[in-house]
Amino acid sequence: MKKIFPFLFCLLLNSKVSGHxxxxxxxxxxxxxxxxxxxxxxxxxxxPFNHKDRENWHFFPGSFISPNGRMGLTIKEMDSVQRNLAQTLLSTALSHRGQIEASTVILLEQILYEKEEREMRNPDLYHYAVFGSPNKAGTWGWRFEGHHLSLNFSLVNGxxxxxxxxxxxxxxxKVNEGKHKGLRVLGEEETKAFKFLKSLSPPQxxxxxxxxxxxxxxxxxxxNTVQASNFLPAxxxxxxxMNPRQKGWLSEVVKVYAAKHRPQSIKQIVQKKPLLHPTKTFFAWAGxxxxxxxxxxxxQTPDFLFEYANTQNNVNHVHAVWRxxxxxxxxDLLADHYRKDHSKGKDWVSMFDGETLKGWKPNEDEDSFSVINGCIVANAPGRCHLFYQAEKPFQNFEFKAEVMTLPYSNAGVYFHTRFQDEGWPKAGFECQVNNTYHDPKKTASIYGVADCLxxxxxxxxxxxxxxxxxxxxVITKVNEKIIVDWTQPADWKKGGNFxxxxxxxxxxxxxxxxxxxVLFRNLFVKRLP
Known part of the structure; x- marks a missing residue:
């Protein structure tokens, strides 16, 4: 059986953590x-940073992931120079402790690879994927992932x-036999939790x-989405x-999860939200x-979830995650960044707060529109429209939004329209949103007036x-490219029913x-004279 140690050796060799x-x-x-x-x-x-699978992560072996397996380039496919550069990237993200634990997880795959002789255990089947162009002042992300490891990093404005x-x-x-007998990984997540549990009184x-x-x-x-609103209640x-000592011991547990990452990274995160909420943190145990x-x-806190299970393989198979x-x-920070970035221009007004439909009014079915992950999601059981409620109507304006269509989907953005209880809007024009739906009129068409095919x-x-x-x-654009530039003729008639x-x-x-x-986010409007 082939022994694959070079990457593990490189991982430990590069485990020096910089203070930069x-x-x-x-x-x-x-x-x-x-x-x-x-x-x-x-x-x-x-x-691309906005790739549809950027948020699809897995901790199963790659052969279990359908339909196309895991994203990224495997260590197996890299030459020695590329392996060293890949490992240097990983060493910029993890603390010394995190690198040791990651290398040990991979070593466990090596042990099983030698024992089982199955390719799915090959310790070189760990993947690197970069999303967006890396830039010291830019927005991008990357992932290192394979069996029992999924490390995801997102950077905004550098x-x-x-x-x-x-x-x-x-x-x-814990390895119970062979030359690595006694080797243990993810032990502190367990021992510190038992220490805390042991400190509890019977009522606690x-x-x-x-x-x-x-x-x-x-x-x-x-x-890929775990939110407080749809996860188990706290x-x-x-x-x-808890008494002060117990709070300290609970803090030690969550710090085990955070300590795998560079302390400078964790400092940025906890400046905005603490790992343990002072009044709304809950500890739950089963087994x-x-x-x-x-x-x-x-x-569980309003912001974070630290979750651990050791129940399989005779209580010798651990899964531990921080969400x-x-x-x-x-x-959340990307949504905030986009809102601020789009609103930098003079007189641009945000139409959507990223969390609620405040300022909008549906007509036929209020369940046709929802807010998920900072997006307005349009998925109607039948025809429905969501009208923007403004203090005064818009005449001359600029409007911009980010939009994503799922395959074979249709939607639209009406302008110069007015609220009505039901039916297709009679007033105004529709800017079509349709990339693969069977209607030949495609995205950014002024529907039925100036159509893009x-x-x-x-x-x-x-x-x-x-x-x-x-x-x-009227001018419409997609990704800064003009799609329609139409001027209403002087003899234009408004029509009958519409x-x-x-x-x-x-x-x-x-x-x-x-x-x-269809998903909409970062909607802005600017009135023009």
Whole structure:
């Protein structure tokens, strides 16, 4: 059996942690890594930042991931120079401790590879994927992932804004035979949690222990979106029922998860939200009360989830994850960045707060529109429209938004329209949103007036949609490219059932049909004289 040690050796060799800014070091390391790749290798490693699968992460072996396996370029496909550059990138993200634990997880795969002789255990099947162009002042991200490891980093304006989801797993968690007998990984997540559990009084344990039967797996699983609103309710022992010493021991548990990352990165994160909320933190336990019996715990705050399970393979198979309810993959800070960035221009007004539909009014079915991860999601069981509620109508204006269509979806942005209880809006014009739906009128068409028959954008990718009305002239753009430039003729008639004539009005987003799902975010408008 082939022994694959070079990458593990390199991982430990490069485990020196610098005191410099990790974000700048990441950008430089990622640039150097990508520069070493050409052709098919670079295509496997480099993706647009807004790629539809950037947030699809996994901790299973690659052969279990359908339909196309794991994203990224594997260590196996790299030459020695590329391996060194890839490892340098990883060393910019993890602390010394984090690098040791990551290398040990990979070593466990090596042990199983030698024992089982199955390619799925090959320790060189760990993947690097870079999303967006690395830049010391830019917005981009990257991932290192393979069996039992998924490390995700998102940077905005050259700062590290997210290190979650951060997943470490181990099987076996402790090696019981062979030359590596006694080797253990992810031990402190367990020992510190048991130390805390042991400190609890009987009444406290009654609150903390939800069940004597542990779940087989962490509840958050591999979901790319875990939010406080749709996850399990905060249960167990509240931090307000803990004494100061117990609060300190609980803090030690969560610090084990955070300590795998560079301290400079964690400092940026906790400046905005503490790892433990002072009044709204809960500790929940399920399973046995000794390390030899299956056990599970989670520590849950309004912002974070720390989740651990050791129930499989005779209590020798650990899954441990750190999630950010609002900020996995930097979602919350990206949304804030986009709002601020788009509103820098003079007189631009945000139309959407990223969290609620405040300022908008649906007509036929209020469930046709929802807010998910900073986006307005249009998915109507039937025809429905969401009207913008402004103090006065818009006449001359500029409008811009980011839009994503799922395959075969249809929607639209109406302008110079007005609220009506039902039906297709009679007043105003529709700027079409459709890239692959069967209607031949494609995105940025002024529907039925000036039609574009070739889609200017792709499904599953964010694109910028722009509309400008000045006098009798309408301009639409997609990603800064003009799609329609139409001037209403002097003898234009507004029509019968539909009043298609420029004048004034508001905006409306269209929910077209139950098979269409379209996302809108960062909606802005600017009134023009």
């Amino acid at each position: 800014d990790p974000a700048s070091e990441m950008a430089t390391a990622a640039e150097n890594f990508l520069a070493s790749l050409e052709g098919a290798k670079k295509k496997k490693a480099f993706f 700062r590290i804004f997210s290190v979650t989801p951060s997943f470490f797993g181990a099987s076996p968690a 344990k009654k609150m903390a222990i939800l069940s004597s039967n542990p779940p087989r797996e962490i509840f958050s699983g591999q979901d 249960q167990g022992l509240p931090i307000t029922k 046995g009360l000794t390390p030899k019996t299956g056990h599970y715990y989670r520590i 950010d309810f609002k900020g996995d993959f930097g979602r 070739e889609a200017p954008a792709n499904d599953d990718e964010w694109f910028n949609l722009y509309i400008k009305v000045i006098g009798k002239r 009043e298609r004539i420029l004048g004034e009005g508001t905006f409306a987003l269209q929910g077209h049909d139950p098979d269409s799902t």
